[in-house]
Amino acid sequence: MSLPEKRRRLLSLKNTDYEQIDQIDFDTEKSGRGNERCVGEEAGGFVDDDDDDDVNDFGMEEDSADNCLSSLKLLCPGALSCCLSIIFAPTWLFSVRMNRHNEAKLALNWGQYVTVKNTSGLFLVNPFGVQLKSVSLKERAMELRDEKLVDLKGNPVVCSGCIFWRVSSVKASTLNVEDVSVYVKTCALATLKQVVAKYPYSPDFEGQPSLQTEGEALGRELKLDLQKRLAHAGVKVLAFNMTDLSYAPEIAKAMLVKQQAEAMIRARQIIVKGAVDMSEEALNQLHEKKICQLSDADRTRILSQMLSIFCADSKGNPTTTIQASSGALPDHRQPKLGR
Structure with missing residues (x-):
């Protein structure tokens, strides 16, 4: 897909009010880097790359019209804020804010959603009634350590897992959940319990799926199930893998x-x-x-x-059967009969 076609596609999505957009895949050529497959999931919801002002970290071309519209909304989010900022003009000296690399800020005006600022650098914000909430767009890793669960047979097992994820929708992750990190961890634990309960710890017969043998399939199932739970929270699950598995201490000896x-x-x-x-x-x-x-x-x-x-468990010793010959015993071995 050429850059003009991608620009027209993004412009056609402006009226979605920054709602999450289905994945947009495209190939782009850069000097010395070849073709890259990149994914964009929120219109304008990405950070500019330092090496290319027109393409962000995820490969999607920034929409300059959206950036201008976002800046205007931050300067004049509502009638009351504009009037107060004109009356108290000196307060504009304290209205400069900064966005770091791979960071976005969601703006609320008197508690109502206004816009999302996703470009890095300095920008102005109306000093009255505007609240900014920072959201990191970096990839994150979360570990579930030594969680006691139950397998298909009811045996207690101890599992550990690792989740790799990032925020894909700033608006959804900020407004739909209280704390996105805690929410991800809670949903991941619930998903791990549900999936582990579908399989036995070890197979009873050849070919039976189990927790010991189906590591790759379990990772895919965990990722898909967790993504369904986190879809409304604006979170993209990159991977969900089990890192450790063992019997619980109370039955470990018997199971051994x-x-x-x-x-x-x-x-x-x-x-x-x-x-x-x-x-x-x-x-x-x-x-x-x-x-x-x-x-x-x-x-x-x-x-x-x-x-x-x-x-035999031990080394065998060869034996030879000897048959006794018939005949009388020697004289000195003959029993003496008493008179």
């Missing part, structure tokens, strides 16, 4: 024993299967090569010994 038992059973199944296959192969080779003729009793005895050796 269970995991060890399950691992031992799986290992025994593999050992038994391998032992049977090896024993069968050994007997078949003895029969095919005609090394010796084995009766059913001999095959049973050999098979029993091989399985005992293969399946």
